Amino acid sequence: MARITMREAISRALWEEMERDPDVFIMGEEVGVWGGSYAVTKGFYDHFGEKRVRDTPISESTIIGAAIGAALTGLRPVAELMTINFAFSAMDHIVNQAAKLHYMFGGQMTLPLVIRTVGGGGRQLGATHSQTPDAVFAHFPGLKVVAPGTAEDAKGLLKSAIRSNDPIFFIEHATLYQVRGEVPDGDYTIPIGKSKVHREGKDVTIVTYSKMLETSTKAAEQLAATGIEAEIIDLRTLRPLDMEPVLASFRKTNRAVIVEEGWRSFGVGSEIASRIYEEAFDYVDAPIQRVAQKEVPLPYNRTLEQLALPQVEDVIQAVKEVL
Amino acid sequence: MEKEEYLDLYHQMVLIRRIEEAAALLYQEGKIGGFLHLYIGQEAVSTGLISARLPQDRVITAYRDHGVAINCGVSADMVMAELLGKVTGTSHGKGGSMHMADVHKNFWGGHAIVGAHLPIAAGLALGDQYKGRNGVTICMFGDGATNIGYFHEALNLSKVWNLPVLWVCENNQYGMGTAVDRASAVSEIRQKAEGYCIPNERVDGMDIIKVRQAAERLLADIRSGKGPYFLEVETYRFSGHSMGDPERYRKQDEVKRWEENDPIGIYDHYLTSNKIAEEAELDQIDQKVAAEVQASIQFAETSPEPEPADLYKHVYFDK
Ligand SMILES: Cc1ncc(C[n+]2csc(CCOP(=O)(O)OP(=O)(O)O)c2C)c(N)n1
Ligand SMILES: [Mg+2]
Numbered sequence: 001m002a003r004i005t006m007r008e009a010i011s012r013a014l015w016e017e018m019e020r021d022p023d024v025f026i027m028g029e030e031v032g033v034w035g036g037s038y039a040v041t042k043g044f045y046d047h048f049g050e051k052r053v054r055d056t057p058i059s060e061s062t063i064i065g066a067a068i069g070a071a072l073t074g075l076r077p078v079a080e081l082m083t084i085n086f087a088f089s090a091m092d093h094i095v096n097q098a099a100k101l102h103y104m105f106g107g108q109m110t111l112p113l114v115i116r117t118v119g120g121g122g123r124q125l126g127a128t129h130s131q132t133p134d135a136v137f138a139h140f141p142g143l144k145v146v147a148p149g150t151a152e153d154a155k156g157l158l159k160s161a162i163r164s165n166d167p168i169f170f171i172e173h174a175t176l177y178q179v180r181g182e183v184p185d186g187d188y189t190i191p192i193g194k195s196k197v198h199r200e201g202k203d204v205t206i207v208t209y210s211k212m213l214e215t216s217t218k219a220a221e222q223l224a225a226t227g228i229e230a231e232i233i234d235l236r237t238l239r240p241l242d243m244e245p246v247l248a249s250f251r252k253t254n255r256a257v258i259v260e261e262g263w264r265s266f267g268v269g270s271e272i273a274s275r276i277y278e279e280a281f282d283y284v285d286a287p288i289q290r291v292a293q294k295e296v297p298l299p300y301n302r303t304l305e306q307l308a309l310p311q312v313e314d315v316i317q318a319v320k321e322v323l
Numbered sequence: 324m325e326k327e328e329y330l331d332l333y334h335q336m337v338l339i340r341r342i343e344e345a346a347a348l349l350y351q352e353g354k355i356g357g358f359l360h361l362y363i364g365q366e367a368v369s370t371g372l373i374s375a376r377l378p379q380d381r382v383i384t385a386y387r388d389h390g391v392a393i394n395c396g397v398s399a400d401m402v403m404a405e406l407l408g409k410v411t412g413t414s415h416g417k418g419g420s421m422h423m424a425d426v427h428k429n430f431w432g433g434h435a436i437v438g439a440h441l442p443i444a445a446g447l448a449l450g451d452q453y454k455g456r457n458g459v460t461i462c463m464f465g466d467g468a469t470n471i472g473y474f475h476e477a478l479n480l481s482k483v484w485n486l487p488v489l490w491v492c493e494n495n496q497y498g499m500g501t502a503v504d505r506a507s508a509v510s511e512i513r514q515k516a517e518g519y520c521i522p523n524e525r526v527d528g529m530d531i532i533k534v535r536q537a538a539e540r541l542l543a544d545i546r547s548g549k550g551p552y553f554l555e556v557e558t559y560r561f562s563g564h565s566m567g568d569p570e571r572y573r574k575q576d577e578v579k580r581w582e583e584n585d586p587i588g589i590y591d592h593y594l595t596s597n598k599i600a601e602e603a604e605l606d607q608i609d610q611k612v613a614a615e616v617q618a619s620i621q622f623a624e625t626s627p628e629p630e631p632a633d634l635y636k637h638v639y640f641d642k
Contacts, residue, residue, distance in 0.1 A: 025453070051453065057483060059476035062442040066480060069446020072431065075453060077446075092473075096436050097443065105424045105432060106415030107637035141638050165640040240639075 007177040009151035011040050013158035027054040028080030060089035071113040084119035098167040099142030113167045120173040127297035132262040137169050138238035145238040147171040149213030151181035156190030173211040195242040201229035205249040208259040209235040216259050219315035254285035255322040264292035289318040336366040339390040341616045350566050355406045359420050362390035364561035367586035369394045371534030379458035381429045383444045386421035388433040395430035399619035409626035416629045438468040441477035448486040459545045463491045467498020478519045481551040488551045495560045500572035516553035528558030529584045
């Protein structure tokens with residue numbers, strides 16, 4: 001075990017997979033000479049060379065389109081979109097191509113493709129650079145959407161993603177890169193499509209993922225000090241969604257709060273809540289609460305920005321609502 | 324070319340023509356659903372082009388893809404079965420007219436978002452370049468597709484990375500109902516390649532021999548490592564954009580003028596006047612094709628529908 005940052009964990013996953021398989025390569029804006037806009041691929045260009053660490057023009061559609069084509073030939077591209085906000089320029093290739101080709105051609109095309117990108121607000125970057133539109137990407141059958149909340153998960157999930165034969169949209173959170181966590185040494189993988197009990201408790205179930213895992217954990221710690229034991233389920237993968245740990249926890253606590261950074265309407269919380277109502281209605285003791293971003297484009301001003309983003313107090317408040 | 328190959332190309336062109344005519348009838352009978360875009364009038368383009376490829380060369384095209392599938396060696400049976408949505412079709416009935424493919428024949432589809440397959444083509448070529456294989460990717464698209472951003476991104480990247488791609492614009496004068504000069508700032512589409520320093524030329528797409536010769540030369544150049552090339556092929560679709568096109572955007576005498584340049588007629592004349600084949604031999608091929616098309620309809624109609632359980636098959640590869 002070593003205590004490293006999420007950035008290092010992701011970087012190591014990439015490095016180890018590239019060492020392991022010569023068909024794995026990286027492409028994207030500023031991934032090479034610059035070393036990655038978030039320094040995740042620092043040192044890669046010098047070590048692996050320009051063939052495997054490919055700087056691209058600012059052509060989001062073509063970054064994803066060309067990665068799809070390369071994947072169809074059997075390579076394992078890790079295509080990086082500088083931030084998730086720019087993924088909208090590549091939406092056609094993500095949604096109409098990556099998510100469809102395997103199915104639409106009757107299984108004859110396979111796409112061992114990873115799209116790595118960075119989302120999240122809280123850095124005063126204004127409305128165009130601060131979004132958490134994870135739920136949008138989770139809408140499409142054919143795509144898998146992974147969003148880790150810890151360094152250990154980030155490394156293990158990214159390795160699984162690179163070894164997978166399906167297109168995977170891998171969302172990192174910009175404000176988690178610096179966060180440290182215990183990470184096992186050497187090679188290990190974590191299965192895609194498995195939620196996990198992150199913290200045990202008996203009074204209320206908090207369902208969350210990515211950055212909000214941190215926020216929810218802080219809330220749970222404060223609640224514990226007042227004698228309320230919250231159980232936290234980390235979704236880790238949004239599609240395919242693993243509801244088992246959520247439902248098992250809910251059948252025990254009968255109360256749930258869902259915490260996400262994205263907007264509330266049509267979001268992750270809406271999906272989880274309706275799944276609980278559909279599949280565990282008899283266990284419901286209180287209306288399920290959702291904590292999410294306020295329904296505004298995220299403002300630049302620090303105070304306003306924090307007002308719009310879900311905070312620890314919001315989670316505590318929501319837990320009190322359901323108890 | 325040997326005589327056998329000349330006749331094979333004739334066979335392919337006539338087979339495409341007759342499949343398309345049969346498809347139009349089946350569409351009217353309600354047996355084919357969705358959109359149906361016919362390749363009638365453009366047969367010389369893909370037949371000439373693809374006949375010049377080596378087995379390692381990949382082909383990718385837009386939704387006007389039945390003929391391209393035939394040229395890549397997909398059977399008439401499988402094309403027809405896909406049109407009828409049958410499990411025996413190229414895409415097991417899940418793709419339809421616009422989404423045929425057979426990766427074992429290096430035919431990579433059938434793509435229905437205009438221009439979106441150009442970046443994918445760049446990636447296919449990248450795959451070959453990365454692995455040191457000497458295949459070329461032949462990417463076909465319409466004149467209309469040269470106005471979408473993907474086209475420009477993909478051409479640019481292909482040059483920056485020196486990718487082995489032959490970009491082939493099938494300029495059939497219209498994108499749906501919009502004439503080229505009403506949508507494109509340059510009248511000769513090949514000029515767009517200039518902006519990316521990609522060598523380019525224009526060829527008469529009604530004459531299969533000219534297309535074939537250009538393709539042979541360019542594929543050899545690209546294979547030798549010279550990077551991408553852009554070929555504009557001038558052609559015309561004799562039918563509407565898709566079934567049910569009211570064709571208000573063009574005059575009947577314009578269509579007639581082009582029909583006088585029927586690519587099959589031109590090739591027929593070429594073969595007989597150069598004494599490569601007798602008219603009787605060509606008639607024989609025509610008859611063979613008629614039987615083949617009948618058999619493909621029979622095959623498609625008697626093929627099973629997909630099972631309800633197939634609905635959930637192939638959403639993902641990994642279990
Ligand atoms: C991105 C996108 N926009 C619009 C359409 C609708 N559409 C289908 S075909 C077509 C015309 C394309 O013309 P061209 O590229 O010249 O090909 P042609 O049909 O002439 O073979 C349009 C606008 C589409 N399929 N995709
Ligand atoms: Mg056209």
